[in-house]
Amino acid sequence: MKHLDEFRDPALARALVERLKRITTRPWTVMEVCGGQTHSILRHGIDQVLPEGLTLLHGPGCPVCVTPLETIDRAVAIAMQPGVILASFGDMLRVPGSHGSLLEARSRGADVRMVYSPLEAVTLARANPDREVVFLAIGFETTAPGNAMAASEAIDARLTNYSQLVSHVLVPPAMAAILDDEHVRVDAFLAAGHVCTITGWRLYEPISARYGVPIVVTGFEPVDILDGFMHAVELLEAGSPKVANRYGRAVQADGNPIAQAVIDRMYEVCGRKWRGIGVIPQSGLKLRPAYAAWDAEQKFDVGDITPQEPAECIAGQVLQGRLKPADCPAFGTKCTPQTPLGATMVSSEGACAAWYRYGRKSAT
Amino acid sequence: MCLAIPGRITERYADGDLPMARIDYSGAVATACLSYTPEAQVGDYVLVHAGFALQVLDEAEAAASLRELTRLSALMEADDEGGAGA
Ligand code: SF4
Numbered sequence: 001m002k003h004l005d006e007f008r009d010p011a012l013a014r015a016l017v018e019r020l021k022r023i024t025t026r027p028w029t030v031m032e033v034c035g036g037q038t039h040s041i042l043r044h045g046i047d048q049v050l051p052e053g054l055t056l057l058h059g060p061g062c063p064v065c066v067t068p069l070e071t072i073d074r075a076v077a078i079a080m081q082p083g084v085i086l087a088s089f090g091d092m093l094r095v096p097g098s099h100g101s102l103l104e105a106r107s108r109g110a111d112v113r114m115v116y117s118p119l120e121a122v123t124l125a126r127a128n129p130d131r132e133v134v135f136l137a138i139g140f141e142t143t144a145p146g147n148a149m150a151a152s153e154a155i156d157a158r159l160t161n162y163s164q165l166v167s168h169v170l171v172p173p174a175m176a177a178i179l180d181d182e183h184v185r186v187d188a189f190l191a192a193g194h195v196c197t198i199t200g201w202r203l204y205e206p207i208s209a210r211y212g213v214p215i216v217v218t219g220f221e222p223v224d225i226l227d228g229f230m231h232a233v234e235l236l237e238a239g240s241p242k243v244a245n246r247y248g249r250a251v252q253a254d255g256n257p258i259a260q261a262v263i264d265r266m267y268e269v270c271g272r273k274w275r276g277i278g279v280i281p282q283s284g285l286k287l288r289p290a291y292a293a294w295d296a297e298q299k300f301d302v303g304d305i306t307p308q309e310p311a312e313c314i315a316g317q318v319l320q321g322r323l324k325p326a327d328c329p330a331f332g333t334k335c336t337p338q339t340p341l342g343a344t345m346v347s348s349e350g351a352c353a354a355w356y357r358y359g360r361k362s363a364t
Numbered sequence: 365m366c367l368a369i370p371g372r373i374t375e376r377y378a379d380g381d382l383p384m385a386r387i388d389y390s391g392a393v394a395t396a397c398l399s400y401t402p403e404a405q406v407g408d409y410v411l412v413h414a415g416f417a418l419q420v421l422d423e424a425e426a427a428a429s430l431r432e433l434t435r436l437s438a439l440m441e442a443d444d445e446g447g448a449g450a
Contacts, residue, residue, distance in 0.1 A: 006430055118415070120415075197368070262399075
């Protein structure tokens, strides 16, 4: 496919690896924020060809991984109520809650549906007027436009049997939280390219300036990622902490203003708990109060939720770059993609799943 | 989750009030909503995530990136040959 194949060219990749080796004169630590990039880095073995001084940290950019356990437990509790159809994205259905995943709830009789587009849940609500359709709306800025459009379609049509359980998160506040973390040193970020298609790259300038870190907006193919590392190291070596956009074919300075306007019409910014990390101020989105009637959290009283995290799971530390998956005693033994203890082993973007899949065993 | 893939628009149509498109991904065909890329035309490549086109891909920017990378790659090779002779 055009826009993919050219950016997988092995000759270009080799040249970038070579150039990276030549320009790296000091040790640097670079974090790729997005779990999709983590996956691509491990899949193509990029972590194994980087210069010795360049340390990689995987970031928290996996929406499924950071969705709080409370939210999953609440979704399971709502799904078990009579007359409810609960819909969400595929990865979300497999994440273990305190009392099983949504797929396990389905085997216990709940009507749980997987959707590819959030609009499918609106269609489900139209087709099933005697049922309550609840859409578990999670994701980063990339997914927010679709989920906001689905909310807008349902609410504008006064579809009263549709609601959303919203647990959206925003990337820039999480980057700031990592830079504030005294246990982690990050010298530069590769910013998540697809998040930036919506937010634009200019949004990152205040963080880059405040913390003095280069932020390089990067795509997902091997050549894109190597090019992102090369520019991050160039900026670091030059002592020039600024934002560089290396995903120009998809990302503009101001992102997608139409999408931003629809998100803003339906959702408002709120504090949000990130699983394993804690509450990050101003890092989430929720439905605006005017749409309370479509807010599943208010619509369904499922009593108190008291989530129980598996004791051995250190996913929170992994998501913040403090530890590697192989540092976890359960990694590859009690915890595998078939028997996941934590969400980072479930999601295709989770660091634990990527390490397992591509056979990374030691914490190097 | 944030996986978004490029595809080529082969047809535009409407579903109620929503502008939609049929998208070709190297042979596999699916639909996507064009509400966020109303300017997209048949033949354009769009970046699609969860059933929504998020951006029209900029062909000129893609070509410029590739030119820059190819130039770098040629420079590195020239360097290598110079190094071998020295
Ligand atoms: S390997 Fe499993 S238990 Fe360990 S941190 Fe990863 S998800 Fe949690």
